Structures are given as C-alpha cells and as structure tokens.
Amino acid sequence: MRPRRSRRTPRSRASTAVGLVLLAVVATACGGGGGGVTPGANGVRDPYFPKAGNGGYDVVHYALDLAYDPGAHRLTGTATLTARATRDLSAFNLDLEGLDVGEVTVDGAAARRHRAGQELTVRPRDGLDRGARFRVTVRYSGAPVTVTDPDGSEEGWLRTADGALALGQPTGSMTWFPGNHHPSDKATYALAVTVPEGLRAVSNGEPDGEETQGNRTTYRWRTTEPMASYLATLAIGRYDVDRTTTAGGLPVYTAVDPDQAAASRAVLARLPEVMAWAERTFGPYPFSSTGAIVERPGDAGYALETQNRPVFPGAPGIGLVVHEIAHQWYGDSVTPETWRDMWLSEGFATYAEWLWEEDHGGGTAQQAFDALYAGDRLRGAEADEALWSFPPARPPDAAHISGVPVYQRGAMVLHKIRQTVGDGPFRALLRGWAEEHRHGNADTGDFTAYVERSAPDEDFAGIWADWLYGEGRPEHP
Numbered sequence: 001m002r003p004r005r006s007r008r009t010p011r012s013r014a015s016t017a018v019g020l021v022l023l024a025v026v027a028t029a030c031g032g033g034g035g036g037v038t039p040g041a042n043g044v045r046d047p048y049f050p051k052a053g054n055g056g057y058d059v060v061h062y063a064l065d066l067a068y069d070p071g072a073h074r075l076t077g078t079a080t081l082t083a084r085a086t087r088d089l090s091a092f093n094l095d096l097e098g099l100d101v102g103e104v105t106v107d108g109a110a111a112r113r114h115r116a117g118q119e120l121t122v123r124p125r126d127g128l129d130r131g132a133r134f135r136v137t138v139r140y141s142g143a144p145v146t147v148t149d150p151d152g153s154e155e156g157w158l159r160t161a162d163g164a165l166a167l168g169q170p171t172g173s174m175t176w177f178p179g180n181h182h183p184s185d186k187a188t189y190a191l192a193v194t195v196p197e198g199l200r201a202v203s204n205g206e207p208d209g210e211e212t213q214g215n216r217t218t219y220r221w222r223t224t225e226p227m228a229s230y231l232a233t234l235a236i237g238r239y240d241v242d243r244t245t246t247a248g249g250l251p252v253y254t255a256v257d258p259d260q261a262a263a264s265r266a267v268l269a270r271l272p273e274v275m276a277w278a279e280r281t282f283g284p285y286p287f288s289s290t291g292a293i294v295e296r297p298g299d300a301g302y303a304l305e306t307q308n309r310p311v312f313p314g315a316p317g318i319g320l321v322v323h324e325i326a327h328q329w330y331g332d333s334v335t336p337e338t339w340r341d342m343w344l345s346e347g348f349a350t351y352a353e354w355l356w357e358e359d360h361g362g363g364t365a366q367q368a369f370d371a372l373y374a375g376d377r378l379r380g381a382e383a384d385e386a387l388w389s390f391p392p393a394r395p396p397d398a399a400h401i402s403g404v405p406v407y408q409r410g411a412m413v414l415h416k417i418r419q420t421v422g423d424g425p426f427r428a429l430l431r432g433w434a435e436e437h438r439h440g441n442a443d444t445g446d447f448t449a450y451v452e453r454s455a456p457d458e459d460f461a462g463i464w465a466d467w468l469y470g471e472g473r474p475e476h477p
C-alpha cells in the first residue's frame, strides 16, 4: 500500500515522522430520501470519507479516452461509464475534483448536470429504472490537481520531471476521471492515453496497442479483472520498458524511469521469484499480468500497490517489492469494504514481509512480533508510541487510516492468530481468505467470522478484544 514515512518496512528510509495532523472530516452523509424515483446519495457512508462514492448504481466498466500534454499541463478526457442502477433514479452523482465539465450524456441523450465540490450530479432526461444498465459519458478538460490528504500526503495528479503520475489512495483518482470513487465499487477499465511523441503512458492491466499520428502517440491499456478506482494509475514520461514472462507464463511488464534503471535492475530481476513465493504462500495470483513502475525518488512520497504493477518512487528494496506484490492478493483482489478496513490490506502486506524474511533466512515472524512488542523494531520512540496509539480496526479519523497500528498492529493480529491455530492451518487460512473474497470486498467482521469458521475449536475473543479493537498496548505479548 502506501508505505511512506513509517508506513512500511522498518528499514525503509524516512520512517519516523508519523503525521498526526488531526483534520476532522465533516460528515454530510445524505440519504436518497423516501420511496419513489429520487436522486442517488452523494456518498456511500464511508466512516472517514462520507462523500466518496455515490449511491444508487454500480459501475461495471470505465472507458477513458485521455490526452495529456505535460508542457501545457492540460488534460482532456472523455469518460464513458457503463453502470447498472441499483434503484430507481431521477439523478445520480459522480465524484470529480477540479477540471471543467463539458457535455454529459446518458445513453446518448444530453443530461443536465450540476457541480458542488467533488460532486457532479447528472440528471438524465428520463429516469433510470432499478436494474437498468446505462452509459454515461462525460467530456472534461483542464489542469488536473494534486490532493493533499488529511494525513498530509499528496496524491491525485502528481507532476514529475518528465510527465505525470496519477495515484489514487484514498481519493485522488477523482482528479483525473469522474467515477464512483470508493473501494466498494470495482469495475473493469479500458484506457486510451495520448501523449506527445517520445513520451509513454503506462497504466494497469495489459497493453492493448499503440499508434503514432502526427507528433502524438496513443497508448491503450485494458484491465479485465475488477479494480477499485484507488488502484488505478497512469504514469506518463520516459521509461525503459521490459516485457518478459514468469516461468508460469504470466506476463511481466516493468516501466522504469531511465534515471532509476541501473539501481532497479537487480531487484526487478527478482520479481518472478517474488511472484512464485507469493503464489505458494497466498494461492493463485488473481490478475493476468504483473510488473512495476519505478519513478524518481521525489515523484511520490510513498509506494502504492496499483493493480498489476505497483508504483515505486525510486528503486525499491526487496522487502518493499514483497509488500506491494502481497497487496495484489490483500488489498487489490480482496479489497477493504471501507477505509476503516485498511488493516486487512496493510496488516497482511506487512505480515507478508515478515513471512518473506522468515522463509529466506532472515528473522522469524515471532522475532519481528517480539521486537515490536518490546519497542525494538520501529525507529524512534515516536514510532513505538504510535504503535499503541489506536487499535488497527478502529483508526480515530481519516488522518490515521495509514497510521502505524494499521500496518504493524495489523500484522501482530495475524501473528496472534498463527500462534493460536499453528503454522500449517495459518498458511491455509491466508490462502483461504484470499480465495473466498477473490475480486471482492471484505470488512473486519467478515475476517473475524472467517477465522472463527476456519478454527471452530479455538477461542479468538481475546485476540479481537486486545489486539484488534483494544486501546493501548496489550498486557501480554
């Protein structure tokens, strides 16, 4: 996920400053009203981002036709969303931050629209019946913006030395395309991205052709497995591209800023080895290609598990590669239901690092757990204190969804389960959880129920009370 600052492997740089910016997000959840044909809600009641996502429909597919000129810093786009109404709708909302909206159509007919903040309300000429499949097309343009999150990190549209990088956790994808921007609504994607000749556009999924006309090149990408919009990425710039396959036949596509090519070569050569280990450990890989995008160190403040190919700001270490690849199972395929469930993503990815170390002659997961508990693993007293500052399943607010406990205490919860059920059943549990919710969403309640079902003779109540939901440092390790 988004290891930055203290969010990732303890050996990673810049791992002390835990942003404790307390910025309350004002809830303005609004319902759709009573019965009859009414507008869809402007959010899906996420505990931390109440306006993220929208009620009344599910997006099935995003077709994005984009053009970007880094020199002019101008994005033009046509987004065509295929969606299904989940109730009778007189209007519905899309999330879009910044940019100017031109024509909007629903099933080819011009629709009325209204903007207020990140909410773009679309009122089709005719209402939509529950169950109806419809297509909404939005034309838009402008200078895409960078979003500063409640915890101070930057996402959305990031300008880089030779282009741009779009990252979307938790809300930044709304800066480059309109959509239902909440992790609970996954869809397939097709992108066509036109950039000045000489630059390249890299995204999720698999490449689907490229063509140069005049002095501009269009790159096409398609994502055929469901993807949450926060995992969508677009990297524009100059890249050294390498296309290979793993021993198992899985396509590997890496795009590396030439500035980072030499430093990245050895670690990226280990991608097939990491994939093989991850498949043994987590079960069948959920997607149809893998890879990586490596930018320059200053281009983003953290790495992110963008689907199929994670983004790294600078050549990563092997632990960080393991972390982001593990997210493909935990986070990308099994996606948190809301932003409160982030530990199901980050706790697993952190524990994957512990398992990798244990399986490769490093310290054991037990040693990692013990060192954390003793205050010997994280850098600095601040990080140790932050570890016990809130329970992993209950971040206090939006500024803490990527906090230390979500990662480290989340991993500790998994280790407590392992201690209870034993090594073999625990590994089976990791694979079974990924299989049961493959390409879906899950929340903490789903997970605890799954664990209890997997080991009906064990009592997990103490683990949930002390490690998952409990305040402060549990009395016993």
Ligand SMILES: [Zn+2]
Residues within 6 Å of the ligand: 001, 002, 003, 305, 323, 327, 345, 346, 349
């Ligand atoms: Zn992560």
